[in-house]
Amino acid sequence: MYFVIAGGGEVGFHLAKALLEAGHEIMVIESDRRRAQFIEENLGSVVLNAPADEGRFQVEAGCQRADAVIAVTGEDPANLVICQLAKWKSKVPRVIARVNDPKNEIVFKALGIDETISSTRVLMSVIEQELPSSGFLPLMPLTGSHLELIEAEIGPNGPSAGKTVHALGLPRGTAVGGVVRNGSVLHADEDLRLEVGDRLVILAPTKDEAEVRKALAG
Amino acid sequence: MKIVIVGCGRVGSFLAGLLDSGGHDVTVIDLERVSFKYLPASFKGTTLLGNGTDLEVQRQAGIDKTDALFALTQGDNRNLMAAQVAKEIFGVKHVICKVNDPIRANTYRQHGIVTVSRTSILGTLLEAMLMGDPEVGKVLVEKARANEAELAGA
DSSP states (O other): OEEEEEOOSHHHHHHHHHHHHTTOEEEEEEOOHHHHHHHHHHHOSOEEESOTTSHHHHHHTTGGGOSEEEEOOSOHHHHHHHHHHHHHHSOOSOEEEEESSTTHHHHHHHTTOOEEEEHHHHHHHHHHHHOTTOOEEEEEEOTTSSEEEEEEEOOSSSSOTTOBTGGGOOOTTOEEEEEEETTEEEOOOTTOBOOTTOEEEEEEEGGGHHHHHHHHHO | OEEEEEOOSHHHHHHHHHHHHTTOEEEEEESOGGGGGGSOTTOOSEEEESOTTOHHHHHHTTGGGOSEEEEOSSOHHHHHHHHHIIIIISOOSEEEEEOSSHHHHHHHHHTTOEEEOHHHHHHHHHHHHHTTOGGGTHHHHHHHHHHHHHHHHO
16 A cells, blocks of 8 residues: 655654555655655655645655555644645545644544544553553544543442442443443443442543543542 | 634734724734733733644633634644634634645635635735736735834834
Protein backbone atom coordinates (compact mmCIF):
# COMPACT_ATOMS: atom_id res chain seq x y z
CA MET A 1 0.00 0.00 0.00
CA TYR A 2 1.01 3.63 -0.43
CA PHE A 3 1.09 5.88 2.63
CA VAL A 4 1.89 9.57 2.82
CA ILE A 5 3.19 10.66 6.23
CA ALA A 6 2.94 14.37 6.99
CA GLY A 7 5.60 15.39 9.49
CA GLY A 8 9.00 13.75 9.87
CA GLY A 9 9.59 14.18 13.59
CA GLU A 10 10.27 11.21 15.87
CA VAL A 11 6.80 9.75 15.34
CA GLY A 12 6.83 10.29 11.57
CA PHE A 13 10.34 8.91 11.15
CA HIS A 14 9.74 5.70 13.10
CA LEU A 15 6.34 5.19 11.49
CA ALA A 16 7.96 5.57 8.06
CA LYS A 17 10.68 3.09 9.01
CA ALA A 18 8.16 0.53 10.28
CA LEU A 19 5.95 0.82 7.20
CA LEU A 20 8.94 0.44 4.89
CA GLU A 21 10.06 -2.64 6.78
CA ALA A 22 6.54 -4.04 6.42
CA GLY A 23 6.96 -3.73 2.65
CA HIS A 24 4.82 -0.65 2.00
CA GLU A 25 5.57 2.30 -0.23
CA ILE A 26 5.77 5.62 1.62
CA MET A 27 6.49 9.31 1.23
CA VAL A 28 7.28 11.64 4.14
CA ILE A 29 6.50 15.36 3.78
CA GLU A 30 8.76 17.39 6.07
CA SER A 31 9.21 21.17 5.93
CA ASP A 32 12.47 21.39 7.87
CA ARG A 33 15.39 20.96 5.45
CA ARG A 34 17.80 19.38 7.89
CA ARG A 35 15.22 16.98 9.23
CA ALA A 36 14.28 16.00 5.67
CA GLN A 37 17.96 15.39 4.94
CA PHE A 38 18.28 13.18 8.03
CA ILE A 39 15.35 11.04 6.89
CA GLU A 40 16.74 10.76 3.37
CA GLU A 41 20.12 9.66 4.71
CA ASN A 42 18.49 6.99 6.86
CA LEU A 43 15.55 5.77 4.79
CA GLY A 44 16.42 6.74 1.20
CA SER A 45 14.56 8.89 -1.32
CA VAL A 46 11.23 8.86 0.46
CA VAL A 47 11.08 12.52 1.54
CA LEU A 48 9.54 15.64 0.07
CA ASN A 49 11.04 18.75 1.67
CA ALA A 50 7.96 20.99 1.70
CA PRO A 51 5.12 22.13 3.96
CA ALA A 52 2.48 19.38 4.15
CA ASP A 53 -0.37 21.82 4.79
CA GLU A 54 -0.36 23.10 1.20
CA GLY A 55 -2.44 21.21 -1.31
CA ARG A 56 0.03 21.40 -4.17
CA PHE A 57 2.76 19.67 -2.17
CA GLN A 58 0.32 16.96 -1.17
CA VAL A 59 -0.27 16.48 -4.89
CA GLU A 60 3.48 16.44 -5.51
CA ALA A 61 3.80 13.73 -2.87
CA GLY A 62 1.28 11.64 -4.78
CA CYS A 63 -1.63 11.90 -2.37
CA GLN A 64 -4.19 11.19 -5.13
CA ARG A 65 -3.02 7.59 -5.29
CA ALA A 66 -2.33 7.22 -1.55
CA ASP A 67 -4.25 4.60 0.41
CA ALA A 68 -3.95 6.80 3.49
CA VAL A 69 -2.50 10.09 4.66
CA ILE A 70 -1.23 10.11 8.22
CA ALA A 71 -0.66 13.53 9.82
CA VAL A 72 1.75 13.27 12.74
CA THR A 73 3.19 16.76 13.24
CA GLY A 74 3.39 18.15 16.77
CA GLU A 75 0.73 20.77 15.98
CA ASP A 76 -2.94 19.80 16.17
CA PRO A 77 -4.18 22.63 13.91
CA ALA A 78 -1.68 21.57 11.22
CA ASN A 79 -2.74 17.91 11.49
CA LEU A 80 -6.40 18.94 11.12
CA VAL A 81 -5.75 21.06 8.02
CA ILE A 82 -3.46 18.44 6.44
CA CYS A 83 -6.17 15.79 6.80
CA GLN A 84 -8.98 18.04 5.55
CA LEU A 85 -6.98 19.11 2.48
CA ALA A 86 -6.05 15.49 1.74
CA LYS A 87 -9.72 14.50 1.89
CA TRP A 88 -11.03 17.43 -0.14
CA LYS A 89 -8.27 18.06 -2.67
CA SER A 90 -6.75 14.63 -3.23
CA LYS A 91 -9.81 12.54 -2.31
CA VAL A 92 -7.67 10.33 -0.07
CA PRO A 93 -9.90 7.45 1.12
CA ARG A 94 -8.44 7.33 4.62
CA VAL A 95 -6.92 10.07 6.75
CA ILE A 96 -5.47 9.57 10.20
CA ALA A 97 -4.50 12.40 12.53
CA ARG A 98 -2.31 12.46 15.57
CA VAL A 99 -3.83 14.63 18.28
CA ASN A 100 -1.45 16.02 20.83
CA ASP A 101 -4.13 17.43 23.13
CA PRO A 102 -6.54 14.55 23.93
CA LYS A 103 -9.45 17.03 24.10
CA ASN A 104 -9.05 17.55 20.37
CA GLU A 105 -10.14 13.98 19.53
CA ILE A 106 -13.75 15.11 19.85
CA VAL A 107 -13.04 18.28 17.87
CA PHE A 108 -11.42 16.37 15.00
CA LYS A 109 -14.32 13.92 14.84
CA ALA A 110 -16.83 16.77 14.75
CA LEU A 111 -14.86 18.28 11.88
CA GLY A 112 -14.87 15.11 9.80
CA ILE A 113 -11.59 13.44 10.78
CA ASP A 114 -12.77 10.09 12.12
CA GLU A 115 -9.49 8.40 12.85
CA THR A 116 -7.35 10.02 15.50
CA ILE A 117 -4.53 8.78 17.67
CA SER A 118 -3.77 10.54 20.91
CA SER A 119 -0.37 9.54 22.23
CA THR A 120 -1.33 11.06 25.56
CA ARG A 121 -4.45 8.92 25.75
CA VAL A 122 -2.58 5.77 24.71
CA LEU A 123 -0.05 6.39 27.48
CA MET A 124 -2.79 7.16 29.98
CA SER A 125 -4.68 3.97 29.23
CA VAL A 126 -1.50 1.90 29.48
CA ILE A 127 -0.78 3.46 32.86
CA GLU A 128 -4.37 3.02 34.04
CA GLN A 129 -4.33 -0.65 33.09
CA GLU A 130 -1.21 -1.04 35.24
CA LEU A 131 -2.89 0.48 38.28
CA PRO A 132 -4.90 -2.20 40.11
CA SER A 133 -6.53 0.28 42.49
CA SER A 134 -8.49 1.97 39.73
CA GLY A 135 -11.41 -0.18 38.74
CA PHE A 136 -12.08 1.83 35.62
CA LEU A 137 -10.19 1.00 32.42
CA PRO A 138 -10.92 2.68 29.11
CA LEU A 139 -9.84 -0.21 26.85
CA MET A 140 -9.94 1.22 23.34
CA PRO A 141 -11.72 3.67 21.07
CA LEU A 142 -13.85 2.05 18.36
CA THR A 143 -12.63 3.05 14.93
CA GLY A 144 -15.08 5.01 12.84
CA SER A 145 -17.38 5.94 15.72
CA HIS A 146 -17.42 8.28 18.68
CA LEU A 147 -17.54 5.33 21.04
CA GLU A 148 -15.11 3.59 23.29
CA LEU A 149 -14.95 0.30 25.12
CA ILE A 150 -14.60 0.50 28.89
CA GLU A 151 -14.03 -2.17 31.52
CA ALA A 152 -15.09 -1.32 35.04
CA GLU A 153 -14.84 -3.34 38.24
CA ILE A 154 -17.37 -2.83 41.01
CA GLY A 155 -15.30 -1.85 44.05
CA PRO A 156 -16.28 -2.17 47.72
CA ASN A 157 -16.10 1.57 48.34
CA GLY A 158 -17.62 2.79 45.09
CA PRO A 159 -21.16 4.07 44.59
CA SER A 160 -22.28 1.16 42.41
CA ALA A 161 -22.15 -1.99 44.60
CA GLY A 162 -25.64 -3.27 45.40
CA LYS A 163 -27.28 -1.15 42.70
CA THR A 164 -29.12 -2.54 39.70
CA VAL A 165 -27.74 -1.83 36.23
CA HIS A 166 -30.64 0.56 35.69
CA ALA A 167 -29.96 2.44 38.94
CA LEU A 168 -26.37 3.23 37.86
CA GLY A 169 -27.84 6.13 35.90
CA LEU A 170 -25.43 5.80 33.00
CA PRO A 171 -25.66 8.54 30.37
CA ARG A 172 -27.91 8.04 27.33
CA GLY A 173 -26.27 6.21 24.49
CA THR A 174 -24.29 3.98 26.84
CA ALA A 175 -24.73 0.21 26.74
CA VAL A 176 -23.58 -2.39 29.26
CA GLY A 177 -22.53 -5.30 27.07
CA GLY A 178 -22.15 -7.87 29.80
CA VAL A 179 -21.22 -8.53 33.41
CA VAL A 180 -18.45 -10.95 34.34
CA ARG A 181 -19.04 -12.60 37.73
CA ASN A 182 -16.77 -15.41 39.02
CA GLY A 183 -15.48 -16.01 35.52
CA SER A 184 -18.83 -16.39 33.78
CA VAL A 185 -20.80 -13.89 31.72
CA LEU A 186 -24.16 -12.61 32.91
CA HIS A 187 -26.66 -10.86 30.69
CA ALA A 188 -26.71 -7.21 31.76
CA ASP A 189 -30.48 -6.92 32.35
CA GLU A 190 -31.66 -3.62 33.77
CA ASP A 191 -32.65 -5.23 37.06
CA LEU A 192 -29.45 -7.26 37.55
CA ARG A 193 -28.05 -6.33 40.95
CA LEU A 194 -24.31 -5.65 40.91
CA GLU A 195 -21.94 -7.22 43.42
CA VAL A 196 -18.46 -6.28 44.56
CA GLY A 197 -15.96 -7.83 42.15
CA ASP A 198 -18.30 -7.81 39.13
CA ARG A 199 -16.61 -6.61 35.97
CA LEU A 200 -18.70 -4.65 33.48
CA VAL A 201 -17.93 -4.28 29.80
CA ILE A 202 -19.41 -1.00 28.60
CA LEU A 203 -19.76 0.80 25.28
CA ALA A 204 -20.00 4.54 25.78
CA PRO A 205 -19.69 7.75 23.77
CA THR A 206 -16.15 9.05 24.22
CA LYS A 207 -17.42 12.45 25.33
CA ASP A 208 -19.31 10.83 28.24
CA GLU A 209 -16.34 8.92 29.66
CA ALA A 210 -16.08 11.18 32.71
CA GLU A 211 -19.78 10.75 33.48
CA VAL A 212 -19.58 6.95 33.16
CA ARG A 213 -16.53 6.94 35.41
CA LYS A 214 -18.42 8.98 38.00
CA ALA A 215 -21.42 6.65 37.95
CA LEU A 216 -19.26 3.57 38.45
CA ALA A 217 -16.22 4.60 40.43
CA GLY A 218 -17.42 7.76 42.18
CA MET B 1 -23.18 42.32 19.46
CA LYS B 2 -21.00 39.96 21.44
CA ILE B 3 -17.80 39.40 19.49
CA VAL B 4 -14.81 37.12 20.13
CA ILE B 5 -11.45 37.82 18.50
CA VAL B 6 -8.80 35.07 18.52
CA GLY B 7 -5.30 36.54 18.17
CA CYS B 8 -4.32 39.95 19.47
CA GLY B 9 -1.65 40.91 16.96
CA ARG B 10 -1.74 43.97 14.72
CA VAL B 11 -4.96 43.01 12.97
CA GLY B 12 -6.76 41.57 16.01
CA SER B 13 -6.05 44.54 18.24
CA PHE B 14 -6.96 47.04 15.50
CA LEU B 15 -10.30 45.34 14.90
CA ALA B 16 -10.92 44.96 18.65
CA GLY B 17 -10.41 48.72 19.05
CA LEU B 18 -12.80 49.53 16.19
CA LEU B 19 -15.58 47.25 17.44
CA ASP B 20 -15.11 48.25 21.07
CA SER B 21 -15.44 51.95 20.30
CA GLY B 22 -18.46 51.04 18.19
CA GLY B 23 -20.15 49.88 21.38
CA HIS B 24 -19.84 46.12 20.99
CA ASP B 25 -19.01 43.60 23.71
CA VAL B 26 -15.55 42.37 22.64
CA THR B 27 -13.47 39.51 24.09
CA VAL B 28 -9.91 39.09 22.79
CA ILE B 29 -8.05 35.78 23.21
CA ASP B 30 -4.28 35.41 22.92
CA LEU B 31 -1.63 32.94 24.07
CA GLU B 32 0.72 35.67 25.26
CA ARG B 33 -0.15 38.34 27.78
CA VAL B 34 2.26 40.82 26.13
CA SER B 35 0.12 40.81 22.97
CA PHE B 36 -2.63 42.72 24.75
CA LYS B 37 -0.34 45.77 24.82
CA TYR B 38 -1.36 46.40 21.21
CA LEU B 39 -4.94 47.16 22.31
CA PRO B 40 -5.80 50.86 22.44
CA ALA B 41 -5.74 52.39 25.92
CA SER B 42 -9.45 53.10 25.65
CA PHE B 43 -10.33 49.37 25.19
CA LYS B 44 -13.13 48.41 27.59
CA GLY B 45 -13.62 44.80 26.51
CA THR B 46 -12.32 41.56 28.00
CA THR B 47 -8.92 39.96 27.50
CA LEU B 48 -8.57 36.19 27.91
CA LEU B 49 -5.23 34.38 28.12
CA GLY B 50 -5.37 31.01 26.36
CA ASN B 51 -5.37 28.98 23.18
CA GLY B 52 -8.26 30.07 20.96
CA THR B 53 -8.49 26.68 19.23
CA ASP B 54 -9.29 25.07 22.59
CA LEU B 55 -12.93 24.13 23.28
CA GLU B 56 -12.67 25.10 26.93
CA VAL B 57 -11.10 28.47 26.19
CA GLN B 58 -13.85 29.29 23.68
CA ARG B 59 -16.43 28.27 26.29
CA GLN B 60 -14.73 30.53 28.82
CA ALA B 61 -15.00 33.38 26.33
CA GLY B 62 -18.76 32.85 26.33
CA ILE B 63 -18.90 31.33 22.86
CA ASP B 64 -22.47 30.05 23.29
CA LYS B 65 -23.71 33.64 23.49
CA THR B 66 -21.37 34.98 20.82
CA ASP B 67 -22.70 36.54 17.61
CA ALA B 68 -19.41 36.69 15.71
CA LEU B 69 -15.90 35.24 15.95
CA PHE B 70 -12.82 36.42 14.09
CA ALA B 71 -9.79 34.11 13.85
CA LEU B 72 -6.80 36.42 13.38
CA THR B 73 -3.68 34.74 14.76
CA GLN B 74 -0.46 34.55 12.75
CA GLY B 75 -1.06 30.89 11.94
CA ASP B 76 -3.38 29.97 9.08
CA ASN B 77 -4.00 26.50 10.51
CA ARG B 78 -4.74 27.81 13.99
CA ASN B 79 -7.22 30.25 12.48
CA LEU B 80 -8.90 27.53 10.44
CA MET B 81 -9.21 25.31 13.49
CA ALA B 82 -10.52 28.08 15.78
CA ALA B 83 -13.03 29.13 13.12
CA GLN B 84 -14.30 25.58 12.54
CA VAL B 85 -14.63 24.91 16.28
CA ALA B 86 -16.74 28.07 16.64
CA LYS B 87 -18.86 27.42 13.56
CA GLU B 88 -19.32 23.64 13.51
CA ILE B 89 -19.24 22.80 17.22
CA PHE B 90 -20.70 25.89 18.87
CA GLY B 91 -22.82 27.11 15.93
CA VAL B 92 -21.58 30.71 15.97
CA LYS B 93 -23.43 32.51 13.18
CA HIS B 94 -20.75 34.83 11.81
CA VAL B 95 -17.26 33.37 11.66
CA ILE B 96 -14.51 35.06 9.66
CA CYS B 97 -11.07 33.56 9.34
CA LYS B 98 -7.78 35.16 8.24
CA VAL B 99 -5.85 32.81 5.97
CA ASN B 100 -2.72 34.28 4.43
CA ASP B 101 -2.21 31.44 1.96
CA PRO B 102 -4.62 32.38 -0.89
CA ILE B 103 -5.02 28.75 -2.01
CA ARG B 104 -6.04 27.51 1.43
CA ALA B 105 -8.32 30.56 1.73
CA ASN B 106 -10.04 29.50 -1.48
CA THR B 107 -10.34 25.82 -0.52
CA TYR B 108 -11.93 26.51 2.87
CA ARG B 109 -14.27 29.11 1.38
CA GLN B 110 -15.58 26.39 -0.91
CA HIS B 111 -16.24 24.35 2.22
CA GLY B 112 -18.31 27.00 3.92
CA ILE B 113 -15.75 28.88 6.02
CA VAL B 114 -15.61 32.61 5.33
CA THR B 115 -11.93 33.30 4.73
CA VAL B 116 -10.07 36.52 4.04
CA SER B 117 -6.54 36.50 2.66
CA ARG B 118 -4.56 39.65 3.21
CA THR B 119 -2.11 38.34 0.63
CA SER B 120 -4.61 38.46 -2.21
CA ILE B 121 -6.49 41.53 -0.96
CA LEU B 122 -3.38 43.65 -0.42
CA GLY B 123 -1.74 42.31 -3.58
CA THR B 124 -4.78 43.11 -5.69
CA LEU B 125 -5.06 46.57 -4.13
CA LEU B 126 -1.38 47.39 -4.67
CA GLU B 127 -1.52 46.35 -8.30
CA ALA B 128 -4.58 48.56 -8.82
CA MET B 129 -2.85 51.53 -7.15
CA LEU B 130 0.14 51.17 -9.45
CA MET B 131 -1.99 50.78 -12.55
CA GLY B 132 -3.99 53.90 -11.72
CA ASP B 133 -7.24 52.03 -11.18
CA PRO B 134 -8.55 53.91 -8.12
CA GLU B 135 -12.03 52.35 -8.21
CA VAL B 136 -10.75 49.01 -6.93
CA GLY B 137 -9.86 50.21 -3.45
CA LYS B 138 -11.45 53.67 -3.19
CA VAL B 139 -13.96 53.06 -0.39
CA LEU B 140 -11.70 50.67 1.47
CA VAL B 141 -8.64 52.94 1.41
CA GLU B 142 -10.64 55.99 2.47
CA LYS B 143 -12.22 54.17 5.40
CA ALA B 144 -8.92 52.63 6.45
CA ARG B 145 -7.18 56.01 6.37
CA ALA B 146 -9.95 57.56 8.47
CA ASN B 147 -9.54 54.78 11.03
CA GLU B 148 -5.78 55.30 11.04
CA ALA B 149 -6.19 59.04 11.63
CA GLU B 150 -8.57 58.43 14.51
CA LEU B 151 -6.16 55.94 16.06
CA ALA B 152 -3.20 58.30 15.65
CA GLY B 153 -5.15 61.20 17.16
CA ALA B 154 -6.46 59.24 20.14
